[in-house]
Amino acid sequence: MTLNPQFAEIAPIRHDWTVEEIEALFALPLLDLVHRAQCVHRQYHDDTIQLASLLSIKTGGCAEDCGYCPQSAHHAKKTGQAKEQLIDVDYVLSRAQIAKEAGASRFCMGAAWRSVRDGKEFDSVVDMVKGVTGMGLEACVTLGMLQPHQARRLAEAGLHSYNHNLDTSPEYYGEIVSTRTYQERLDTLGYVRAAGISLCCGGIIGMGEKEFDRASLLRVLSEMNPHPESVPVNALVAVRGTPMEGRPAVDAFDMVRMIAVTRIVMPRARVRLSAGRSEMSAETQALCFMAGANSIFYGEKLLTTSNNDAAQDRALIARLGLNVQEITETPFHHDLDESARVEQIAEVSAAS
Ligand code: SAM
Numbered sequence: 001m002t003l004n005p006q007f008a009e010i011a012p013i014r015h016d017w018t019v020e021e022i023e024a025l026f027a028l029p030l031l032d033l034v035h036r037a038q039c040v041h042r043q044y045h046d047d048t049i050q051l052a053s054l055l056s057i058k059t060g061g062c063a064e065d066c067g068y069c070p071q072s073a074h075h076a077k078k079t080g081q082a083k084e085q086l087i088d089v090d091y092v093l094s095r096a097q098i099a100k101e102a103g104a105s106r107f108c109m110g111a112a113w114r115s116v117r118d119g120k121e122f123d124s125v126v127d128m129v130k131g132v133t134g135m136g137l138e139a140c141v142t143l144g145m146l147q148p149h150q151a152r153r154l155a156e157a158g159l160h161s162y163n164h165n166l167d168t169s170p171e172y173y174g175e176i177v178s179t180r181t182y183q184e185r186l187d188t189l190g191y192v193r194a195a196g197i198s199l200c201c202g203g204i205i206g207m208g209e210k211e212f213d214r215a216s217l218l219r220v221l222s223e224m225n226p227h228p229e230s231v232p233v234n235a236l237v238a239v240r241g242t243p244m245e246g247r248p249a250v251d252a253f254d255m256v257r258m259i260a261v262t263r264i265v266m267p268r269a270r271v272r273l274s275a276g277r278s279e280m281s282a283e284t285q286a287l288c289f290m291a292g293a294n295s296i297f298y299g300e301k302l303l304t305t306s307n308n309d310a311a312q313d314r315a316l317i318a319r320l321g322l323n324v325q326e327i328t329e330t331p332f333h334h335d336l337d338e339s340a341r342v343e344q345i346a347e348v349s350a351a352s
Pocket residue numbers: 062068069070071110111112113114142143144163164165167203204234235236237238239275276303
């Protein structure tokens with residue numbers, strides 16, 4: 001059969017994708033899907049891959065029961081993960097400096113909190129954000145649920161991006177976590193958006209969900225207006241002692257499909273090839289870049305699990321003739337006026 005060459009039209013930015021349309025994308029022959037995603041990619045992006053380094057600033061002991069997460073207190077007896085304290089601001093900044101010198105342009109700090117509490121610890125996180133931003137890096141934090149005033153404080157500190165994943169479809173969510181609702185997740189996303197912080201919001205595949213759930217998650221994300229600027233696509237890391245222990249590894253082509261469909265429905269987003277990459281061959285990663293991924297987590301550790309070797313990652317990018325995204329001088333603008341903010345909160349809250 002001849003390959004379909006008809007995917008060169010300009011991809012519009014749409015917020016009205018239906019689950020059926022997205023499922024139809026998943027059903028395309030793989031090479032047609034990747035070709036289409038690559039056409040979209042070239043209309044909106046250059047050949048750079050962003051290197052984002054991660055640091056767990058507060059590990060373990062989280063009150064939520066997310067089935068995939070090694071940091072949940074609910075699985076601590078079986079995972080053996082201890083509850084640690086928030087780490088020191090100076091140490092965090094020294095790690096950010098090392099990441100910058102190694103070529104990262106984004107630094108993401110994760111805390112195993114259900115939600116943020118005002119007080120000394122949050123003050124320290126605000127100082128971390130100021131310090132990382134002051135180095136010229138994009139600062140990203142992921143701290144669990146936020147209140148509007150906390151989002152505004154982070155914005156004032158110069159925060160570029162807030163990571164808060166929806167993880168899976170609204171339909172499958174209850175199978176994965178019981179201690180919070182999808183709507184609570186959407187509410188935090190609305191507050192972050194309203195504060196003028198860029199959104200980093202994606203999901204995980206390989207948790208037993210169906211293709212429908214992957215399509216349904218992408219529908220919720222693509223309905224947001226504007227789309228999240230950053231969409232991490234994680235392959236489950238089936239950590240020992242979590243309820244997901246023993247789940248089969250995500251099929252490489254399933255990952256490629258998820259990335260390609262994400263690229264097509266959210267053309268401008270930075271699509272991040274996230275957790276699970278250490279199990280992927282160089283060829284699988286190359287296909288993911290072909291399908292529209294343009295960022296990786298960079299450095300030997302994610303939050304608690306291991307990641308690819310940094311030198312090997314740089315070598316792979318060079319072997320493929322891709323380039324590393326340089327630090328840009330144009331930070332994300334906190335430029336929404338008050339009425340636009342209010343409108344966006346309403347839109348995001350309605351999209352469940
Ligand atoms: N507590 C915050 C929250 O839940 O938003 C921040 C930290 S949480 C560890 C950040 C994200 O990491 C989760 O939303 C999930 O998407 C991803 N993640 C956690 N454990 C994972 C695993 N075992 N495999 C793949 N992704 C995982």
